[in-house]
Amino acid sequence: MSESPALTGEAAEIVFDEATKRYPGRAEPAVDALSITIPAGEICVLVGPSGGGKTTAMKMVNRLIEITSGDIRLDERSVRSLDQTQLRRGIGYVIQQIGLFPHMTVAGNVATVPRLLGWDRGRIEARTRELLELVGLDPEGDRGRYPAQLSGGQRQRVGLARALAADPPVMLMDEPFGAIDPITRERLQDEFLRLHRELRKTVIFVTHDIDEAIKMGDRIAILAEGGRLAQYDTPDEILAHPGSDFVARFVGADRGLKRLSLTTLRDIELEPVNGSVELSAPLDTSLRDALSLMLTHAGESLVATDGEGRPVGAATIESVSRTLAS
Amino acid sequence: MSGAVLAQSGPVIPEFGGGGDCVRQNRTFCWGWFSDHWGDTFRPALIQHVELTLIAVAIGFAIALVAALVAHRRGWFETPFTLFAGVLYTIPSLALFQLLVPITGLTVTTAEIALVSYTLLILFRNILTGLRGVPPDVREAARGMGLSERQILWRVELPLATPAIVAGLRVAVVTVISLATVAAFVVDKGLGGPIVAAIAAPFNTAFLAAGGLAVALALTCDALLVLAQRAFTPWARS
Numbered sequence: 001m002s003e004s005p006a007l008t009g010e011a012a013e014i015v016f017d018e019a020t021k022r023y024p025g026r027a028e029p030a031v032d033a034l035s036i037t038i039p040a041g042e043i044c045v046l047v048g049p050s051g052g053g054k055t056t057a058m059k060m061v062n063r064l065i066e067i068t069s070g071d072i073r074l075d076e077r078s079v080r081s082l083d084q085t086q087l088r089r090g091i092g093y094v095i096q097q098i099g100l101f102p103h104m105t106v107a108g109n110v111a112t113v114p115r116l117l118g119w120d121r122g123r124i125e126a127r128t129r130e131l132l133e134l135v136g137l138d139p140e141g142d143r144g145r146y147p148a149q150l151s152g153g154q155r156q157r158v159g160l161a162r163a164l165a166a167d168p169p170v171m172l173m174d175e176p177f178g179a180i181d182p183i184t185r186e187r188l189q190d191e192f193l194r195l196h197r198e199l200r201k202t203v204i205f206v207t208h209d210i211d212e213a214i215k216m217g218d219r220i221a222i223l224a225e226g227g228r229l230a231q232y233d234t235p236d237e238i239l240a241h242p243g244s245d246f247v248a249r250f251v252g253a254d255r256g257l258k259r260l261s262l263t264t265l266r267d268i269e270l271e272p273v274n275g276s277v278e279l280s281a282p283l284d285t286s287l288r289d290a291l292s293l294m295l296t297h298a299g300e301s302l303v304a305t306d307g308e309g310r311p312v313g314a315a316t317i318e319s320v321s322r323t324l325a326s
Numbered sequence: 327m328s329g330a331v332l333a334q335s336g337p338v339i340p341e342f343g344g345g346g347d348c349v350r351q352n353r354t355f356c357w358g359w360f361s362d363h364w365g366d367t368f369r370p371a372l373i374q375h376v377e378l379t380l381i382a383v384a385i386g387f388a389i390a391l392v393a394a395l396v397a398h399r400r401g402w403f404e405t406p407f408t409l410f411a412g413v414l415y416t417i418p419s420l421a422l423f424q425l426l427v428p429i430t431g432l433t434v435t436t437a438e439i440a441l442v443s444y445t446l447l448i449l450f451r452n453i454l455t456g457l458r459g460v461p462p463d464v465r466e467a468a469r470g471m472g473l474s475e476r477q478i479l480w481r482v483e484l485p486l487a488t489p490a491i492v493a494g495l496r497v498a499v500v501t502v503i504s505l506a507t508v509a510a511f512v513v514d515k516g517l518g519g520p521i522v523a524a525i526a527a528p529f530n531t532a533f534l535a536a537g538g539l540a541v542a543l544a545l546t547c548d549a550l551l552v553l554a555q556r557a558f559t560p561w562a563r564s
Contacts, residue, residue: 064470088472099467103485103561113471146561162471172470 011041011202012169014061018070021056021227030056031227033070038219040075040169043196043203045217047210048250053227054206058172061204062091074170089113092163092171092201096178098155100147106132106158107143113166131161136191153184160192164199171203178207189215210251214239214258222247236262240324256324260288265304268323270313277303277311291320349531356531367520367532372539375516378506379547382438383499386445393446394453395479404454411450414443419505423512437509444505445498452494456487489562492555496548503544507536517543 014037021031031053038044046054059065061072063084072079079087100109107128114124132139135157147155156176163171176192177185193216196203205216213220214235222230222238224246231243239259242248251258266283279302281290294302294317301316348356360368390411397404417425422440430436460483468478484491510518517536524533556563 062470064466085472085474088470090472091470093467093470095463095467095470097461097463099461099463099465099470101464101468101482101486102461103482103488103559105561112473116472116477148561159467 010169011200012075013040014038014044014170014202014204015073016057016070017073019057019060019067019072020069021053021060021065022068028226029053029068031060031223032229034221034223034227034229035070036221036229036232038202038204040202041200042218043205043216045205045207045213045220046223047207047213047217047220048223048230049225050208051225052223054208054223055174056227057223058174058204058206061170061172062088062093089116089166090168090170092168094156094159094163094171094173094176096175098159100155100158100162102147105144105146106137106150109147109158110161110165112162117166127165128161131164134164134195135161137161152180153188156180156188160195169201171201173203173205175207176205177212178209192216211258214262222250235259257288257291259324260291260320261286263287263323265290265315268315268319270304270315271301271319273303273311273314279303280305280309280311282307283312287315287320287323290315291317349529352528352530354530355534359531360535363532368517368535368539371515371517371519371536372543375503375506375518375540375543378434378437378441378509378516379499379502379543382441382502382506383445383495385438386442386498386502387449387495389442390446390449391453393450394457397450397454398457398483407450408447411443411447415447417443419444419508420511423508427512432512434513434515436512437506437515441502441505441509444501448497448501449491449494452490452497453487456490457483459490460486485559488559489555492551496551499547499551500544503540503547507540 016034016036018033018035019031020029020033022029034053034057036044046057048054056065060067061074061079063079067080101112104112110128110131111124114127119127128143129139132142137154137157142150142154147158150158159176163173177188180188189212205213207213207216217235219233220235220238221232224230230250231238231247233243236259238247239251239255239262242251242255248255264284264286265281268287279293279297279299281293281302281304283304283306285293285304290302294300301314303311303314306312346356346358349359393403393407397407414422419440422443423436426436426439430439464482464486465478468482473481506516507518507521509516510522517540520532520536521540524530524536
């Protein structure tokens with residue numbers, strides 16, 4: 001018995017149209033008339049303090065939580081018009097606790113949705129192999145292992161492979177790296193960004209960590225208490241021009257520094273190198289790290305180097321701060 | 327009334343004439359007599375005992391499974407069924423037989439009704455505990471991936487509940503094997519027959535042989551269940 005998912009193939013545009021969730025007996029809505037448009041293929045991070053309704057907003061997309069009023073549309077089709085299970089089979093779902101099936105092997109977990117969709121054995125086999133490679137697991141050695149035999153990082157990789165199995169155009173990720181140690185988290189974040197560039201999915205990513213939001217998001221929606229949208233914009237714009245005191249407080253007093261982490265030496269106009277080279281850093285060093293280097297070594301300037309270590313130009317504390325002013 | 331019942335179980339009273347010294351002096355255990363009567367007494371009794379047990383556990387499991395599934399979906403059902411099964415469980419087995427005989431007579435049905443009622447509480451509790459022990463994140467991931475409630479039950483919840491269910495089955499099987507010997511008071515089937523007769527006689531060899539077979543059967547079934555669980559839940563070992 002095969003039931004095809006409601007969505008397949010290319011990334012879909014997601015539109016929240018006055019989407020509202022109210023729970024009976026509560027005065028404030030959990031999500032209050034949320035209207036945002038997430039362009040196809042982008043990562044939208046929902047961020048905010050707890051009680052802001054970020055997870056609720058995300059779960060309304062795959063209808064784990066039903067919308068009270070308003071609508072959510074995936075490529076013009078209302079999620080309310082689609083069959084629940086078929087809708088969900090077309091949406092990758094990753095949660096913090098991962099929720100791997102303890103009684104199934106890695107391969108069995110990854111094959112969950114393809115099996116529901118009635119793929120034949122050979123196709124599932126090939127897809128499992130491809131996915132395990134994609135997320136950095138060993139398609140031979142790891143496929144037969146059980147979740148209890150894996151480390152936290154490996155489990156989250158399996159969770160990601162499982163969510164990607166049927167090539168869904170939309171992915172929902174609820175604090176996917178929240179329970180993982182900082183070093184592994186950073187590696188998984190980088191790998192996910194690399195994967196995302198290759199795969200082009202529309203991703204809704206929930207986190208309470210503003211730094212993760214800035215790193216992962218093409219756009220960030222900041223939700224305040226009561227499920228109100230405080231600001232929806234690119235990370236750079238939010239850091240440069242917070243729309244309210246709430247947003248400014250939420251992104252933190254160091255928002256200038258955070259903004260510097262979005263830009264690398266490659267992106268700014270470098271000055272000619274003169275004098276002796278005391279400090280140097282590769283071109284893809286973020287301005288935040290470059291500034292930190294200069295402050296640490298009490299230097300006024302730093303030489304940016306290319307892939308072969310040849311000097312390309314110089315950045316100064318002044319040129320870095322000029323970037324923030326622009 | 328129980329006197330009339332006891333009188334029925336006669337076929338193993340030893341032939342004192344042909345049994346030799348060991349039997350005449352009623353020593354602890356007479357191998358010769360036992361092997362002479364393995365074919366006509368103990369083997370059929372053992373097979374009947376296995377039948378009594380299998381039928382009771384199978385019916386008890388079916389009822390307990392349905393009840394646990396209902397209680398899993400509708401929480402209010404747990405208390406009334408636990409009370410019902412709990413009351414059945416606490417009625418002494420001999421009293422339960424006495425209560426049932428006027429209704430269902432001296433039949434296998436009477437014995438099975440009693441045996442089934444002793445399996446319900448343990449099986450119901452264990453199945454329900456197993457189903458409820460499925461981690462919420464596993465359920466949530468399953469729903470989020472588009473498994474229907476029925477698929478979640480069959481592919482996720484029941485497999486994950488297997489260790490708890492098998493634990494319940496082990497207790498139920500051992501209990502029923504032990505209790506089924508008492509069923510000899512209503513129907514002359516199983517290892518209880520030789521035991522009841524040997525107590526009345528009294529005759530040590532028949533008593534020890536039937537009792538020993540019941541214990542061996544219980545241990546064997548328990549071991550088989552453990553092996554079956556290990557085979558079916560390789561994931562639970564790591």
